[in-house]
Amino acid sequence: xxxxxxxxxxxxxxxxxxxxxxxxxxxxxxxxxxxxxxxxxxxxxxxxxxxxxxxxxxxxxxxxxxxxxxxxxxxxxxxxxxxxxxxxxxxxxxxxxxxxxxxxxxxxxxxxxxxxxxxxxxxxxxxxxxxxxxxxxxxxxxxxxxxxxxxxxxxxxxxxxxxxxxxxxxxxxxxxxxxxxxxxxxxxxxxxxxxxxxxxxxxxxxxxxxxxxxxxxxxxxxxxxxxxxxxxxxxxxxxxxxxxxxxxxxxxxxxxxxxxxxxxxxxxxxxxxxxxxxxxxxxxxxxxxxxxxxxxxxxxxxxxxxxxxxxxxxxxxxxxxxxxxxxxx
Numbered sequence: 231x232x233x234x235x236x237x238x239x240x241x242x243x244x245x246x247x248x249x250x251x252x253x254x255x256x257x258x259x260x261x262x263x264x265x266x267x268x269x270x271x272x273x274x275x276x277x278x279x280x281x282x283x284x285x286x287x288x289x290x291x292x293x294x295x296x297x298x299x300x301x302x303x304x305x306x307x308x309x310x311x312x313x314x315x316x317x318x319x320x321x322x323x324x325x326x327x328x329x330x331x332x333x334x335x336x337x338x339x340x341x342x343x344x345x346x347x348x349x350x351x352x353x354x355x356x357x358x359x360x361x362x363x364x365x366x367x368x369x370x371x372x373x374x375x376x377x378x379x380x381x382x383x384x385x386x387x388x389x390x391x392x393x394x395x396x397x398x399x400x401x402x403x404x405x406x407x408x409x410x411x412x413x414x415x416x417x418x419x420x421x422x423x424x425x426x427x428x429x430x431x432x433x434x435x436x437x438x439x440x441x442x443x444x445x446x447x448x449x450x451x452x453x454x455x456x457x458x459x460x461x462x463x464x465x466x467x468x469x470x471x472x473x474x475x476x477x478x479x480x481x482x483x484x485x486x487x488x489x490x491x492x493x494x495x496x497x498x499x500x501x502x503x504x505x506x507x508x509x510x511x512x513x514x515x516x517x518x519x520x521x522x523x524x525x526x527x528x529x530x531x532x533x534x535x536x537x538x539x540x541x542x543x544x545x546x547x548x549x550x551x552x553x554x555x556x557x558x559x
Contacts, residue, residue: 231391233258234287235267236280238294238305246331246363247295249370250379254291254329257383266546270304276536277307281316284324289390292344293329301330301340309347321353327386328358337362354396356389357382439538442517462491463502465525469556472498476555478548481510486518495555512544527558 235255239247251267258265266283273280284290294305312321328344330337337360345355359382369375388394462484475497482491489504520539523529531552534540542549 231288231387232264232266232286233289233291233390234283235265235291235293236305236308237267237269238292238302238308239271240295240297240302240304241269241271244366245295246333246361246366246369247293247329249366250329250331250359251291251293253376253379254383257380258387261384261387263387268546270308272532272550273536274304274307277304278311278315279536280308281312284312285317285320287324289325289327289386291327291329291386292348294340294344296330296332296334296336296340298334299336301343305344309351312351316351318352321348321351323354325354325356325386325390327356327382328360330358330360332360332362333364335362349399356386356396442519462521462525463504465558466493466502466556467500469525469558470500471555471557472500473551473555476551478512478551479507479510480548480552481507481513482521483513483515484518484521485515500555510544511548512542514549515541525558531556 235251237247237251239245241248255265255267266287268280268283270277270280292305294301296302300306326344326348328341328348330341330344332340341358341360345358348355359379363369472495477496479495480493482493484491487504490506492501492503492505492507492510494501494507516534516539520529520534524531524534529539531540532550535542535549
């Protein structure tokens with residue numbers, strides 16, 4: 231089972247929603263659920279592409295914080311993108327749990343807004359969590375609140391695992407009458423027009439894919455030698471920035487290299503080599519050209535993933551930490 235979390239707050243210290251999400255993730259990990267979290271403020275330039283991440287999830291958690299009024303701009307943009315570009319057939323089979331914590335007033339209205347939005351999209355909402363918390367320490371010091379979060383998370387897990395039916399509602403009639411999904415398989419002219427309205431990266435990404443495909447074809451024809459692997463190893467060693475308490479193993483499958491690049495990080499220690507490893511936290515598919523762009527400081531790992539230049543499997547938080555432990559500037 232896989233559950234995606236979409237957090238629409240601003241990531242501020244003391245945000246009670248973050249505390250609730252961390253507790254939920256702990257419970258889900260204990261239940262052996264694959265959890266992937268997207269902090270929308272980090273993807274503000276690519277929110278239009280995030281509905282594509284719904285395709286491989288069994289359930290989602292939409293979480294936000296009411297700081298003054300409503301669900302906030304990032305979450306609204308994400309829901310707009312789901313309406314315009316999301317796969318409605320996939321969404322109709324996806325369960326959604328709303329999480330809304332408020333530091334002012336209106337948490338119930340915001341949770342209702344998330345529930346109604348998901349129903350209009352055709353999805354299946356389940357019982358969520360909402361509350362007013364003036365100080366996050368109230369949550370941290372009250373074990374009763376922790377039990378409530380655990381119980382609601384277990385209920386959500388059961389609903390998704392057992393595929394419990396959800397009663398039809400009138401909101402879904404809206405989807406049946408006026409819903410549409412705008413295709414992203416556009417001509418260059420249409421893609422350019424869409425980029426002005428939604429994302430400047432869509433048309434550019436198509437061109438980059440075509441160029442990379444042509445480059446790969448010509449490399450095969452010309453029998454180009456493998457990239458200078460030693461350059462990547464040296465760059466990783468020179469730009470390593472240890473993070474206290476952080477441990478992870480990364481596996482880079484570089485398309486032009488016969489053996490994967492293995493990076494093992496254990497706090498202040500780092501080892502990198504070409505070979506195999508028994509276990510890893512994140513596995514990535516990347517070309518030598520994109521890897522070269524990264525080590526020369528013209529691109530980040532996260533940007534490569536978001537643009538589609540790099541594919542990954544594993545813990546998304548561990549992937550994001552790559553840009554902290556390797557600073558190529």
